[in-house]
Amino acid sequence: MSASAGYELAITAILTLAGLGFLLSLVLLAGTKIFKVKTDxxxxxxxxxxxxxxxxxxxxxxxxxxxxxxxxxxxxxxxxxxxxxxxxxxxxxxxGREVKDTSPAVAVVLCRSRASAPRNFLYRGIPECRAAAAAAGGETACRWGCLRYYDCVRSCPFDAFEIDSEGNPVVDPRRCRSCEICVRACPRGIIKMTPADKPVEVLCSSRDPAKTTARACPTGCIACGRCVKVCPRSAIEVKDNLARIDPELCDGCGRCVEVCPRKIIYLQGAREAAAAGGGDGQK
Amino acid sequence: MIGELAIIFIGAVLVNNFVLTRFLGLCPYIGVSRDLKAAAGMGLAVIFVMTIASAVTWMIYYYLLLPGPANLWAGLLGRGGDLTFLRTLSFILVIAALVQLVEMALLKTSPALYRALGIYLPLITTNCAILGVAFLNIDYFFGSAGALEGSFTKSLVHGFSAGIGFTLALILMSAIRERLETADIPEAFRGAPIAFLTAALLSMAFLGFTGLI
Known part of the structure; x- marks a missing residue:
């Protein structure tokens, strides 16, 4: 092939591709105009x-x-x-339509312990709750307690978790999108979905008898029943050694919060304030 | 001619099935074969695009790239060089633009079909089976002396039947996989492994068609 023929070939090649590109873009432009769909x-x-x-x-x-x-x-x-x-x-x-008022569910970690809570042994393994829970039943003395290796925090795609000064993972309800990924991530099953507007929550999951719980955790529910007695609307019941609040009945008066000897019943708002303000949201 | 076209059809659907014999378009084959309805939608879109792409790439190749009397450059400049080395680039360009246009036209004229094809229509722009059918058309229907007799019709039929073959493989696979959902599979084989094994067995079954034509 002579030099000029090669030159010519290059020119036609460039022209062909440029022309094709130009032509196709025109065709597509015309297409958007011709086939424009009026959408609502x-x-x-x-x-x-x-x-x-x-x-x-x-x-x-x-x-x-x-x-x-x-x-x-x-x-x-x-x-x-x-x-x-x-x-x-x-x-x-x-x-142009009304939406019936449904309160979305948000995740709540039902454990609010102390950094100084008793441990059965010191775990030095993979820093993941899943691994820690598998090692001899987990290091925390309370078998219902948060292991604090934050599988939930890492699993959250919306970064809705805070960690309070005592090391507890706390869900910020404003950022929680109800995906329930953290619920599945927790090997201890202590993250629950609750209505976002539930006014009061008992932040403990221990179903152990009072004596066991009292020994295992400074902030465990000992099922003393004082909250049940003080509640004017009978919204609280103690079942399996754990106080539970019915969100349908509770009006958020807060009397149970005051009376709880373990200080583990939290008013809405105080739960998150505790995370921001340093684990002592009761005062 | 009709006999030849029939042979092309049987050949592309059964003997040289694009998925099971040529191993083209494997990503949608594994990805979209999880349920029958999606597989049918995908198949429909592939048939559609393959047929149109066959026609358009034939024209591009014949009028723009191939040297000869029909070459556009030969008509304009007096002589046209051999631009066949541009085929990959120009075919991809044309197929992508074409699918976009078809998508717009469908949305306007037949929203129901547009919705039935759904996400699959834009996805198959980059499907290797589409580009594969365009290349095979050239390999089959263009000799050293230029286009063979009736090559345009043959290309069209080949594209259409390749789409049918793809759809057949996809639907077979998805029907099997829907059954596998409830089957008792050893844990290590669940999901992709059993899908690959199934694909291999299907492919071997299609090997039986080799002697057909």
Missing amino acids: PRVDRVLDLLPGSNCGACGFGGCNECARAIIEEAAAPDVCPLCRGEAVDRISKIA
């Missing part, structure tokens, strides 16, 4: 409010489908489990 503008506005992660948790094929379903009244405005609060309000306003 509300769909786009709802789509803006949806998380856009296309996780499919709503049961539709992505956020786009979900937004369309909401506008076409095939789905409730609060169908997206990742959307809550203000976003749901605005979506239902756009869709």
Whole structure:
């Protein structure tokens, strides 16, 4: 091949590809104009409010489908489990529909111990709760207690955990998106989903008898029943050596919080304040 | 001609099945074969795109890349060089743009079909089976002297039947995998391993078609 023929070939090659690219971009541009679909503008506005992660948790094929379903009244405005609060309000306003008031569930770690809580032995293994729980039943003297290797904190995709001054993982309910990943991550099963507006919570999981619990943890529920007696609405019952509060009945008066000798009943707000303010949110 | 086309059809669907014999398009084969409905949607989209891509890449190759009387550059500049080395680049470009256009057109004209094909339509832009069918068309239907007789129709039929073959393999696989869901599989084989074993067995079964044509 002569030099000029090679030159010519290069030119035609460049022209061919550039021409093709140009032509195709024109065709696509024309396509967007010709095939422009008028969509309900509300769909786009709802789509803006949806998380856009296309996780499919709503049961539709992505956020786009979900937004369309909401506008076409095939789905409730609060169908997206990742959307809550203000976003749901605005979506239902756009869709022109009321949403029945459902309180979303948030995760709560049902253990609020002390860094100085007794241990059976010192664990020096892989720093993961799963591994620590497998080693001779876990090092904490309380077999229901938080192991404090923070599998839950690492598992949270929304970074909703704080660690208080005593080393307890605490869920920030404003950041919790109810994905329940931490619930599955906890080998001790002490993370529970509770209504976000549940006013009072007993932060202990111990089902052991009072004597065992008292020895194992300074802040374990000893099932003394004082909270049960003081509750004006009989919302509290002690079952399996553990006080539990019925969120349907509880009105958040806070009398049980004052009377609890172990100081493990927390008012909403105080739970998180304890995390921010240093493990002593009772005062 | 009809006989030839029939042979191309049987050949692409059974004997040289794109997935099970040529091992093209394996990612959707494993990825989308978990349930029957999605597999059917994917298959439909692949048939559609393969047929159209066959037609368009044939035109690109014949009019732009291949030297000869039909070459556009020969008409414009007097002589056209051999640009066949550009085929990979230009085919990918054209297929990608084409799928975009088809997607837009479908959304406008047939939203139901658009929704049925769903995410699979844009996904198969980068499916190797599509590019594979375009290349095989050239290998089969273009001789050293240029396009063979009836090569355009043959390309079209080949693209369509390759899509059918892909869909057949995908649907067979997904039907088997749906049954495997409830089967008692040893723990180490659950998930991908059993899927690969199944694919291998299916592939061996299709080996039996070798002597058909």
